[in-house]
Amino acid sequence: MTVDVRSPETGSPKMTDSSLPDWAFPPPGGFTAEDLDRIPHLPEHTELIDGSLVFVSPQASFHTRAVDLLVVALRQHAPRELRVRREMSVVLGAKQRPEPDVSVIRASAEQSPEQTFYRGEDVMLVAEVVSPESKERDRKRKPSLYAEAGIRHFWLVENDAGRPVVHTYELDHVTGAYVVTGVHHDRLKLSAPFEVDIDLTEIDGI
Incomplete structure (x- = not known):
């Protein structure tokens, strides 16, 4: 399933109490295009649409x-x-x-x-x-x-x-x-x- 996560602050993700990376809890504002090159450990082929991260599922x-x-x-x-x-x-x-x-x-x-x-x-x-x-x-x-x-x-x-x-x-x-x-x-x-x-x-x- 494709998951659409609204964008967070830039920087290295930190693990939270829920074991989710910090960027899973976005503050207001959303990502910018340049952020995709700065956030480590993003899944391959992550897109940015309207400031939101879009994660792509395996292709058929x-x-x-x-x-x-x-x-x-x-x-x-x-x-x-x-x-x-x-x-x-x-x-x-x-x-x-x-x-x-x-x-x-x-x-x-x-x-x-x-x-x-x-x-x-x-x-x-x-x-x-x-x-x-x-x-x-x-x-x-x-x-x-x-x-x-x-x-x-x-x-x-x-x-x-x-x-x-x-x-x-x-x-x-x-x-x-x-x-x-x-x-x-x-x-x-x-x-x-x-x-x-x-x-x-x-x-x-x-």
Whole structure:
């Protein structure tokens, strides 16, 4: 089960009488994006949404294979000035640091092997593979955050009997919201943000 814990003070967690770390009892104010790099012993893939910590449960096979499929295919198609990353957090604001399943960033955003996040202005595309426990975030809150940050392209990947269905969206700069550009079942063929042609049925062999 995904656990959403409102954010606490920064610093090393201390054990309380209830054997919970200190950050399980948040004071007013919430976490900031920078805090995720300073708090020790956070679970892997912890996200920050609206100042709250979001802990992710173990992923199902479909989720892992769908991410693998997209990462490999996007790296084959991406221009030299872009990079494809999986499960790297993106700072969108002081209290927003989601971790897209897949993101396409500008190569110039890669500053060092030790960096732990990218900034929204360097992201061209984000993709979220919907998990049963994160449907609301993947379908509603996270796309809203990505749009507000000006990320031009968003893909939402749904599970249809073990096959990915990819809903593609592009940012409308007039409304500041995403508009759907297609729903793709067996083949994902697009010209933006760059030429892409992905056989979605290849997930069967992964």
